Every structure is written in structure tokens, then in C-alpha cells.
Amino acid sequence: MAATGSNFVFSPLSIRAGLSLTAVGSKGETLEQMLSFLGSPTLADLNSAAAQLLGSVSGENGATAGPRLSFVNGVWVEQSLELKTAFQEVAASVYGAIAKSVDLENRAEEVSIEVNDWLKKKTDGLIKNLIPETAVDDATRLLIANALCFKGFWSYPFESSQTRYEEFHLLNGSTIQVPFMRSREDQFISSYDGFKVLKLPYEGSYKDWRRFSMLIFLPHKKDGLNELTTKFVSDTNFINRHIPTRPVEVGKFGIPKFKISFGFEASAALKGLGLESPFTTKADFHEMFSNGHPDQQLFVSSMLHEAAIEVDEEGTLAAAATDPIMDFQADHPFVFVIREEVTGSSLFFGHVVHPSLADHQV
Known part of the structure; x- marks a missing residue:
């Protein structure tokens, strides 16, 4: 990470959660590569660790004090591909994610606006336009977005x-x-x-x-x-x-x-770190769908990430x-x-x- 003229922030936790969620719908070589990249022996272990970690840092495991953490995950899939009930259940229960079928083939621009509005609402306006206009088109079949916003107060305010x-x-x-x-x-x-x-x-x-x-x-x-x-x-x-x-x-x-808000498309960086299969035509996400031809080329076309942080008195x-x-x-x-x-x-x-x-x- 070479320093440039721009401020920079990202969330390792948020990106890991997005990848783990994607792994739930994968199989074969794609699943093996993702488990290896995420350092987990099995999908069950990955989901268990994710549930514990996300519940811990977000305060869902009994914590009542501390900073406010807004953690958002979502998967949007072309409506001609029916999501498996099992995938949707794990996405919701473990990752707190929505998994939604949308008309990407005919309404790609509207879907982009819908997702951006959803993220803006979930992050109280801190993240406004995660998905750029050119990121989604009629060829897009699978879109994953995640965001993490953090607001913490010091014990005694600066004057x-x-x-x-x-x-x-x-x-x-x-x-x-x-x-x-x-x-x-x-x-x-x-x-x-x-x-x-x-x-x-x-x-x-x-x-x-x-x-x-x-x-x-x-x-x-x-x-x-x-x-x-x-x-x-x-x-x-x-x-x-x-x-x-x-x-x-x-x-x-x-x-x-x-105050920093920084967004980027993460797939290129992840490929550079050795995680390639989910982002190529060799990807296998047939555990995510209950229909579709076995030879249909389904892969992650975009993994968009944005993080926002503010430090004040x-x-x-x-x-x-x-x-x-x-x-x-x-x-x-x-x-x-x-x-x-x-x-x-x-x-x-x-x-x-x-x-x-x-x-x-x-």
C-alpha cells in the first residue's frame, strides 16, 4: 500500500464477510480456493467463525455498550436465476445479508439506484453512491455489495x-x-x-x-x-x-x-492476492441457485466496497x-x-x- 495524495480507508472485516457470504453459494474448485484464501477448513467452520465474529463486533452477542457499528451485506441476482432457500437462510442468519432477485437484464440502471438507496439508508447517509453507473449492465448476473460504518465516542470529549x-x-x-x-x-x-x-x-x-x-x-x-x-x-x-x-x-x-469515505472495486485486488476463481468464467456458484444450466457461466462480476469514518471532538x-x-x-x-x-x-x-x-x- 504505497501512499498517494489521497486519504484511504477500507474494512478488512467487511471484505472478509462479503467473501465468506459468496463462498456459501460456491462449490468445487471455487469453494476450495475461497476456503483456502479465507483460512478455513470447511464451509461449516467458515460460517460458524463468521457468525461468532460478526455477532461479537456488532454487539449481537449480549453487548450493550460501546460504539455504533453499521454493517451491511447484500447479494443481488438476476431474476431468471432462482436463489436456493438454503443459501438465503444462511445469508440472513449468519451474515445479516439480504439476498434478492432483481431484473438486471432489463433494469440494470434502476437496480443500481435501488442498491445505492438501500445502502444510503442503512448507513444513515454516510455511503451514498457505492455502485457507479457503469458497474452494472444487462450482462450482469450477480452483484455483491458490502459496507461498514463506525461511529464511536471517546470517554471524555475533546474541548x-x-x-x-x-x-x-x-x-x-x-x-x-x-x-x-x-x-x-x-x-x-x-x-x-x-x-x-x-x-x-x-x-x-x-x-x-x-x-x-x-x-x-x-x-x-x-x-x-x-x-x-x-x-x-x-x-x-x-x-x-x-x-x-x-x-x-x-x-x-x-x-x-x-472524515474519509473511500470506495473501490475489490475484485482486481483480490485476484492479485491469489483469489481468482470467483471472478472468472470458471467460477462455480451452483449452490446459490436452484435452476440454471450446469454450463452457464455465472461469476462475481463486481465486488464493491466502501468504508466511511469520521474523527472529531x-x-x-x-x-x-x-x-x-x-x-x-x-x-x-x-x-x-x-x-x-x-x-x-x-x-x-x-x-x-x-x-x-x-x-x-x-
Whole structure:
């Protein structure tokens, strides 16, 4: 993930859920490849793990406090192909997904509008146009869309009266003025070789067993984002090995406000990671349908993903014991992660290179 001039965010959890849902309707080599990619020995194991994970992070397993999580999955299939009842039942019960037959052959544009309106409603307007006009046409037979929106409040809000415009250094060497949130509270901060990490727990994370937090990885060098992201890519346990555990007294402290909405078509990236079968004419999704000729070419034509996140003064951190004073001035590009600590699930991963930019589609 090389840093560019655009902010970036995606949800590993949401993409995994979308792929797992797709696997439910697959068989043969396609199923085997998807299970291997998702690291599950059988489809039953995959569904069981998905139910537990999605229920855990969304609070459906008895949790009552913590951030609001809006998780949306959907499958739209050409109406001439009848969905199997078993597939629809698993989609609804395990993945919380709608599985719907639509007239893609004659009403592709209307279907696109319908899906976008549904996603907008389910995410309170944060995700407006996931499906671009050219993504669906009369040749489309199967469409999968997923979205994850997250809104968490810090235990004690930043004082908005303390927010000040200050310099943020861009990757091209120039600077812009952006609003920085400030706090005199102790913070969870650790310093490592080449970067610092700040952990900001979310309100309610310790009132039930779920524990959500945002991690901000700030390189020491103002142009150190690419070097830092390389470390993420090369070490699958990088995040777990760099989580602050003790609060420290802060010196100079500031976090820029930012809001990101980022959408992309994920199939090309997944093919590059070795998952090819679902997106080619060799795909086998006959466990999804109760009709259709065995030789009919049915494959995932689009897997569209969008994530949205907003960070403002409505959140901060309550801390206790104190270590030596440490600065954390996030005045240049940084990486952020939102995770649930008990399960170790990364809900969001991204970077901020320009806090004033909000939306981006690729």
C-alpha cells in the first residue's frame, strides 16, 4: 500500500464477510480456493467463525455498550436465476445479508439506484453512491455489495474550544492549515524505532467485554508514511506487537480532525492476492441457485466496497497512571487502525495524508 495524495480507508472485516457470504453459494474448485484464501477448513467452520465474529463486533452477542457499528451485506441476482432457500437462510442468519432477485437484464440502471438507496439508508447517509453507473449492465448476473460504518465516542470529549488551526505537512513538502483537536489528559502512547503509536479507547469499551480502540501510527519523519506502511505489509503481527499499554503524561499533543469515505472495486485486488476463481468464467456458484444450466457461466462480476469514518471532538481518552512526558503531534501523514481488542479484528485500516479531503472513489 504505497501512499498517494489521497486519504484511504477500507474494512478488512467487511471484505472478509462479503467473501465468506459468496463462498456459501460456491462449490468445487471455487469453494476450495475461497476456503483456502479465507483460512478455513470447511464451509461449516467458515460460517460458524463468521457468525461468532460478526455477532461479537456488532454487539449481537449480549453487548450493550460501546460504539455504533453499521454493517451491511447484500447479494443481488438476476431474476431468471432462482436463489436456493438454503443459501438465503444462511445469508440472513449468519451474515445479516439480504439476498434478492432483481431484473438486471432489463433494469440494470434502476437496480443500481435501488442498491445505492438501500445502502444510503442503512448507513444513515454516510455511503451514498457505492455502485457507479457503469458497474452494472444487462450482462450482469450477480452483484455483491458490502459496507461498514463506525461511529464511536471517546470517554471524555475533546474541548472544542481548544481546537486550533495549525500546520499539517503534506507528502509533497507543502503545508496546509487544518483544525487540530487537543487534550491535556494522559494518553496511551508508545515510541518505537521510527514511529510512535497512540491508542484512543472508545466510550463503553470497558462496560461490556468488547473493547474498541483507534490506533494512530505516526512516523518520526514527516515523509515516513511509505516506510511505515511497508512494515505493516511485511509483518502480519505488526499491529499486535505495537499496542500501547500504559498511559503517559502528554507534552505537545494534537490530532487533526478528519472524515474519509473511500470506495473501490475489490475484485482486481483480490485476484492479485491469489483469489481468482470467483471472478472468472470458471467460477462455480451452483449452490446459490436452484435452476440454471450446469454450463452457464455465472461469476462475481463486481465486488464493491466502501468504508466511511469520521474523527472529531466527540471522543477522547480517560487515563490513570503516568509515565514520563511524551509528545504526540500528528502534523504529518499517518496510519490509523480501528480494532476490537478481544477478537483482534481490524474493522478499519487506512492512512491520512490530507485531513481536509473527504471522499475518494477508484
